[in-house]
Amino acid sequence: GVQTCALPICLQYAWQIKRVGSTTWEDVRSSDASGIHSFTLTITRLVANDPRLGQYRLMVTGGGCWQASDDIHSDPATVDLHAAPTVDSIDGQTKCQGSSTSFVAVGHGEGPLNYLFEKQNSDSSWTEVPIGGSISISTNTLSFSSLATTHAGTYRVTVTGRCATSAPVQTTFSLTVYAKPTFDGGTNPVTQKVCPFVDGAGSNEGNGSVTLTASPVVTGTGEGQPNNGLQYAWQIKRVGSTTWEDVRSSDASGIHSFTLTITGLVANDNRLGDYRLMVTGGGCWQASDD
Numbered sequence: 001g002v003q004t005c006a007l008p009i010c011l012q013y014a015w016q017i018k019r020v021g022s023t024t025w026e027d028v029r030s031s032d033a034s035g036i037h038s039f040t041l042t043i044t045r046l047v048a049n050d051p052r053l054g055q056y057r058l059m060v061t062g063g064g065c066w067q068a069s070d071d072i073h074s075d076p077a078t079v080d081l082h083a084a085p086t087v088d089s090i091d092g093q094t095k096c097q098g099s100s101t102s103f104v105a106v107g108h109g110e111g112p113l114n115y116l117f118e119k120q121n122s123d124s125s126w127t128e129v130p131i132g133g134s135i136s137i138s139t140n141t142l143s144f145s146s147l148a149t150t151h152a153g154t155y156r157v158t159v160t161g162r163c164a165t166s167a168p169v170q171t172t173f174s175l176t177v178y179a180k181p182t183f184d185g186g187t188n189p190v191t192q193k194v195c196p197f198v199d200g201a202g203s204n205e206g207n208g209s210v211t212l213t214a215s216p217v218v219t220g221t222g223e224g225q226p227n228n229g230l231q232y233a234w235q236i237k238r239v240g241s242t243t244w245e246d247v248r249s250s251d252a253s254g255i256h257s258f259t260l261t262i263t264g265l266v267a268n269d270n271r272l273g274d275y276r277l278m279v280t281g282g283g284c285w286q287a288s289d290d
Contacts, residue, residue: 013039014036015036016056017032018076054079056076056077081163082110087107087171088108089171090157090173096178097178100146102143104140113160114159115157118155119153120156142157149177154175155172178283181216181285182217185217186214189212194207194265196267208263232258233278237276
Protein backbone atom coordinates (compact mmCIF):
# COMPACT_ATOMS: atom_id res chain seq x y z
CA GLY A 1 0.00 0.00 0.00
CA VAL A 2 3.00 2.34 -0.25
CA GLN A 3 3.34 4.45 -3.38
CA THR A 4 6.86 5.50 -4.23
CA CYS A 5 8.38 7.58 -6.99
CA ALA A 6 11.55 9.54 -7.64
CA LEU A 7 11.24 13.10 -6.38
CA PRO A 8 10.67 15.66 -7.66
CA ILE A 9 8.99 13.96 -10.63
CA CYS A 10 5.79 13.24 -8.74
CA LEU A 11 5.52 16.72 -7.20
CA GLN A 12 3.48 19.63 -8.51
CA TYR A 13 4.40 23.27 -8.18
CA ALA A 14 2.21 26.35 -8.17
CA TRP A 15 3.21 29.95 -7.63
CA GLN A 16 0.95 31.97 -5.36
CA ILE A 17 0.51 35.70 -4.76
CA LYS A 18 -0.70 37.76 -1.83
CA ARG A 19 -1.57 41.04 -3.48
CA VAL A 20 -0.81 44.44 -1.97
CA GLY A 21 -3.45 45.19 0.64
CA SER A 22 -4.69 41.58 0.79
CA THR A 23 -4.27 38.92 3.48
CA THR A 24 -5.13 35.98 1.22
CA TRP A 25 -2.85 33.83 -0.89
CA GLU A 26 -4.15 32.85 -4.33
CA ASP A 27 -2.72 30.93 -7.29
CA VAL A 28 -1.01 33.04 -9.93
CA ARG A 29 -2.96 32.97 -13.19
CA SER A 30 -1.30 32.12 -16.48
CA SER A 31 -2.52 35.46 -17.82
CA ASP A 32 -0.46 37.26 -15.19
CA ALA A 33 2.89 35.49 -15.53
CA SER A 34 4.72 32.64 -17.24
CA GLY A 35 6.14 29.56 -15.53
CA ILE A 36 3.38 29.40 -12.93
CA HIS A 37 3.98 25.64 -12.42
CA SER A 38 7.78 25.66 -12.58
CA PHE A 39 10.69 26.71 -10.45
CA THR A 40 10.94 30.03 -12.31
CA LEU A 41 8.18 32.63 -12.52
CA THR A 42 8.46 35.49 -14.99
CA ILE A 43 6.33 38.63 -14.71
CA THR A 44 6.53 41.35 -17.36
CA ARG A 45 5.24 44.87 -18.08
CA LEU A 46 4.62 45.80 -14.46
CA VAL A 47 3.29 49.34 -14.01
CA ALA A 48 2.38 51.58 -11.10
CA ASN A 49 -0.48 50.19 -8.96
CA ASP A 50 -0.30 46.91 -10.86
CA PRO A 51 -2.49 44.21 -9.20
CA ARG A 52 0.39 41.78 -9.71
CA LEU A 53 2.51 43.57 -7.14
CA GLY A 54 2.78 41.87 -3.77
CA GLN A 55 4.35 38.77 -2.17
CA TYR A 56 5.05 35.56 -4.06
CA ARG A 57 5.75 31.99 -2.89
CA LEU A 58 6.12 28.57 -4.51
CA MET A 59 3.67 25.91 -3.23
CA VAL A 60 4.53 22.19 -3.42
CA THR A 61 1.91 19.38 -3.54
CA GLY A 62 1.60 15.83 -4.90
CA GLY A 63 4.04 12.96 -4.65
CA GLY A 64 1.15 10.86 -3.33
CA CYS A 65 1.43 12.63 -0.01
CA TRP A 66 1.29 16.41 0.04
CA GLN A 67 -1.88 18.45 -0.20
CA ALA A 68 -2.25 22.20 -0.32
CA SER A 69 -3.48 21.99 3.25
CA ASP A 70 -0.02 20.77 4.24
CA ASP A 71 1.12 24.30 3.43
CA ILE A 72 4.51 23.40 2.03
CA HIS A 73 5.92 26.50 0.41
CA SER A 74 9.00 28.61 -0.04
CA ASP A 75 9.69 31.74 1.91
CA PRO A 76 7.77 34.65 0.36
CA ALA A 77 9.49 37.23 -1.81
CA THR A 78 8.14 40.73 -2.40
CA VAL A 79 7.78 42.16 -5.89
CA ASP A 80 7.58 45.97 -5.96
CA LEU A 81 8.43 48.85 -8.27
CA HIS A 82 11.01 51.57 -7.94
CA ALA A 83 9.11 54.82 -7.54
CA ALA A 84 8.99 56.71 -10.84
CA PRO A 85 10.07 60.38 -10.60
CA THR A 86 7.51 63.12 -10.00
CA VAL A 87 7.93 66.83 -9.38
CA ASP A 88 5.89 69.35 -7.41
CA SER A 89 4.51 72.43 -9.13
CA ILE A 90 6.49 75.66 -8.77
CA ASP A 91 4.81 79.02 -8.20
CA GLY A 92 5.67 81.85 -10.54
CA GLN A 93 7.24 85.00 -9.14
CA THR A 94 7.12 88.71 -9.83
CA LYS A 95 10.25 90.59 -8.82
CA CYS A 96 11.93 93.96 -9.22
CA GLN A 97 14.89 94.56 -11.48
CA GLY A 98 18.11 94.22 -9.51
CA SER A 99 16.60 92.03 -6.79
CA SER A 100 17.43 88.37 -6.17
CA THR A 101 15.28 85.27 -6.16
CA SER A 102 15.37 81.46 -6.33
CA PHE A 103 13.17 78.66 -7.64
CA VAL A 104 13.36 75.28 -5.88
CA ALA A 105 12.21 72.11 -7.66
CA VAL A 106 11.08 69.34 -5.31
CA GLY A 107 11.28 65.94 -6.99
CA HIS A 108 10.20 62.57 -5.65
CA GLY A 109 10.97 58.98 -6.59
CA GLU A 110 13.81 56.51 -6.67
CA GLY A 111 17.10 58.36 -6.97
CA PRO A 112 19.45 59.67 -7.82
CA LEU A 113 17.25 62.45 -9.18
CA ASN A 114 18.56 64.82 -11.83
CA TYR A 115 17.18 68.28 -12.63
CA LEU A 116 17.34 70.18 -15.93
CA PHE A 117 16.28 73.85 -15.98
CA GLU A 118 15.31 75.38 -19.32
CA LYS A 119 13.91 78.68 -20.58
CA GLN A 120 11.39 79.06 -23.38
CA ASN A 121 12.52 80.95 -26.47
CA SER A 122 10.40 83.31 -28.56
CA ASP A 123 9.74 80.49 -31.06
CA SER A 124 8.43 78.26 -28.21
CA SER A 125 11.54 76.05 -28.26
CA TRP A 126 13.50 75.45 -25.05
CA THR A 127 17.13 76.16 -24.19
CA GLU A 128 19.02 74.99 -21.11
CA VAL A 129 19.52 77.85 -18.66
CA PRO A 130 23.14 79.02 -18.92
CA ILE A 131 25.12 79.21 -15.71
CA GLY A 132 27.19 82.32 -15.12
CA GLY A 133 26.92 85.97 -14.22
CA SER A 134 23.97 86.40 -11.90
CA ILE A 135 22.55 82.91 -12.66
CA SER A 136 23.51 79.81 -10.69
CA ILE A 137 22.10 76.29 -10.38
CA SER A 138 22.68 74.02 -7.41
CA THR A 139 21.14 70.58 -7.99
CA ASN A 140 17.43 71.46 -7.74
CA THR A 141 17.65 75.24 -7.22
CA LEU A 142 17.75 77.95 -9.88
CA SER A 143 18.99 81.26 -8.45
CA PHE A 144 19.31 84.84 -9.72
CA SER A 145 21.51 87.17 -7.69
CA SER A 146 20.60 90.35 -9.63
CA LEU A 147 17.55 90.20 -11.88
CA ALA A 148 17.54 91.84 -15.30
CA THR A 149 14.52 92.29 -17.54
CA THR A 150 16.06 89.73 -19.91
CA HIS A 151 15.62 87.09 -17.20
CA ALA A 152 11.84 87.40 -17.43
CA GLY A 153 10.00 84.58 -19.19
CA THR A 154 8.72 81.03 -18.88
CA TYR A 155 10.91 78.32 -17.40
CA ARG A 156 10.56 74.59 -16.85
CA VAL A 157 12.39 71.91 -14.92
CA THR A 158 12.59 68.29 -16.03
CA VAL A 159 13.25 65.59 -13.44
CA THR A 160 14.72 62.17 -14.24
CA GLY A 161 15.37 59.33 -11.84
CA ARG A 162 16.30 55.67 -11.69
CA CYS A 163 13.40 54.59 -13.91
CA ALA A 164 12.36 55.80 -17.35
CA THR A 165 8.93 57.38 -17.84
CA SER A 166 6.59 57.34 -20.82
CA ALA A 167 6.44 61.16 -20.83
CA PRO A 168 8.81 63.83 -19.48
CA VAL A 169 8.33 64.62 -15.81
CA GLN A 170 8.40 68.41 -15.72
CA THR A 171 6.68 71.54 -14.50
CA THR A 172 6.71 75.09 -15.85
CA PHE A 173 6.85 78.39 -13.99
CA SER A 174 7.02 82.07 -14.87
CA LEU A 175 9.28 84.93 -13.87
CA THR A 176 8.14 88.53 -14.30
CA VAL A 177 10.70 91.29 -13.78
CA TYR A 178 9.49 94.85 -13.22
CA ALA A 179 11.82 97.13 -15.15
CA LYS A 180 13.49 100.02 -13.37
CA PRO A 181 12.57 103.47 -14.75
CA THR A 182 15.45 105.51 -16.12
CA PHE A 183 15.78 108.95 -17.66
CA ASP A 184 18.62 107.78 -19.90
CA GLY A 185 16.98 108.08 -23.30
CA GLY A 186 13.90 109.65 -21.77
CA THR A 187 13.05 113.30 -21.33
CA ASN A 188 14.92 115.41 -18.80
CA PRO A 189 13.80 118.91 -17.81
CA VAL A 190 15.62 121.76 -19.51
CA THR A 191 17.13 124.72 -17.63
CA GLN A 192 15.13 127.87 -18.29
CA LYS A 193 15.55 131.59 -17.58
CA VAL A 194 12.63 134.01 -18.00
CA CYS A 195 11.76 137.58 -17.20
CA PRO A 196 10.03 138.30 -13.89
CA PHE A 197 6.29 138.54 -13.85
CA VAL A 198 4.92 142.02 -14.54
CA ASP A 199 1.19 142.46 -14.42
CA GLY A 200 -0.11 143.25 -17.90
CA ALA A 201 3.25 142.74 -19.63
CA GLY A 202 2.15 139.98 -21.94
CA SER A 203 5.13 140.47 -24.28
CA ASN A 204 7.60 140.15 -21.40
CA GLU A 205 9.80 137.08 -22.15
CA GLY A 206 8.16 134.26 -20.20
CA ASN A 207 6.52 136.82 -17.98
CA GLY A 208 7.39 134.81 -14.89
CA SER A 209 6.06 131.49 -16.27
CA VAL A 210 8.01 128.25 -16.74
CA THR A 211 6.93 124.83 -18.01
CA LEU A 212 9.18 121.88 -17.20
CA THR A 213 8.74 118.48 -18.88
CA ALA A 214 10.29 115.13 -17.95
CA SER A 215 9.40 111.49 -18.54
CA PRO A 216 11.25 108.25 -17.77
CA VAL A 217 11.91 105.33 -20.10
CA VAL A 218 11.00 101.84 -18.94
CA THR A 219 11.93 98.64 -20.79
CA GLY A 220 10.31 95.27 -20.23
CA THR A 221 6.85 94.56 -18.90
CA GLY A 222 4.87 94.79 -15.70
CA GLU A 223 4.27 97.56 -13.22
CA GLY A 224 7.48 99.27 -14.25
CA GLN A 225 5.78 100.57 -17.38
CA PRO A 226 5.01 104.31 -17.33
CA ASN A 227 1.69 105.13 -15.67
CA ASN A 228 1.25 101.48 -14.63
CA GLY A 229 1.69 101.48 -10.89
CA LEU A 230 4.28 104.27 -10.91
CA GLN A 231 3.96 107.57 -9.05
CA TYR A 232 5.56 110.86 -10.02
CA ALA A 233 6.51 113.83 -7.87
CA TRP A 234 8.37 117.00 -8.80
CA GLN A 235 10.99 118.13 -6.32
CA ILE A 236 12.86 121.42 -5.83
CA LYS A 237 16.23 122.31 -4.38
CA ARG A 238 15.77 125.98 -3.65
CA VAL A 239 18.48 128.58 -4.29
CA GLY A 240 20.99 128.40 -1.44
CA SER A 241 19.69 125.03 -0.18
CA THR A 242 21.29 121.57 -0.39
CA THR A 243 18.06 119.66 0.29
CA TRP A 244 15.52 118.32 -2.18
CA GLU A 245 11.85 118.68 -1.17
CA ASP A 246 8.54 117.95 -2.83
CA VAL A 247 6.98 120.82 -4.76
CA ARG A 248 3.78 121.99 -3.09
CA SER A 249 0.56 122.25 -5.04
CA SER A 250 0.36 125.92 -3.95
CA ASP A 251 3.63 126.60 -5.77
CA ALA A 252 2.97 124.97 -9.14
CA SER A 253 0.51 122.83 -11.10
CA GLY A 254 1.10 119.27 -12.38
CA ILE A 255 3.25 118.31 -9.41
CA HIS A 256 2.44 114.59 -9.96
CA SER A 257 2.62 114.53 -13.75
CA PHE A 258 5.25 114.70 -16.49
CA THR A 259 4.69 118.47 -16.90
CA LEU A 260 5.18 121.06 -14.17
CA THR A 261 3.95 124.61 -14.68
CA ILE A 262 5.15 127.50 -12.51
CA THR A 263 3.66 130.98 -12.90
CA GLY A 264 4.08 134.42 -11.37
CA LEU A 265 7.82 134.14 -10.73
CA VAL A 266 9.38 137.33 -9.44
CA ALA A 267 12.79 138.46 -8.24
CA ASN A 268 14.07 136.47 -5.23
CA ASP A 269 11.11 134.07 -5.56
CA ASN A 270 11.57 131.07 -3.25
CA ARG A 271 10.44 128.84 -6.15
CA LEU A 272 13.65 129.53 -8.04
CA GLY A 273 16.21 126.71 -8.01
CA ASP A 274 16.78 123.19 -9.35
CA TYR A 275 13.86 120.91 -10.26
CA ARG A 276 13.68 117.18 -10.90
CA LEU A 277 10.99 114.53 -11.41
CA MET A 278 11.08 111.64 -8.92
CA VAL A 279 9.65 108.20 -9.79
CA THR A 280 8.45 105.72 -7.15
CA GLY A 281 5.99 102.83 -6.85
CA GLY A 282 5.39 100.06 -9.35
CA GLY A 283 5.73 97.61 -6.47
CA CYS A 284 9.48 98.18 -6.49
CA TRP A 285 10.82 101.68 -6.31
CA GLN A 286 11.06 103.74 -3.14
CA ALA A 287 12.23 107.30 -2.79
CA SER A 288 15.46 105.86 -1.38
CA ASP A 289 16.15 104.30 -4.82
CA ASP A 290 16.66 107.92 -6.00
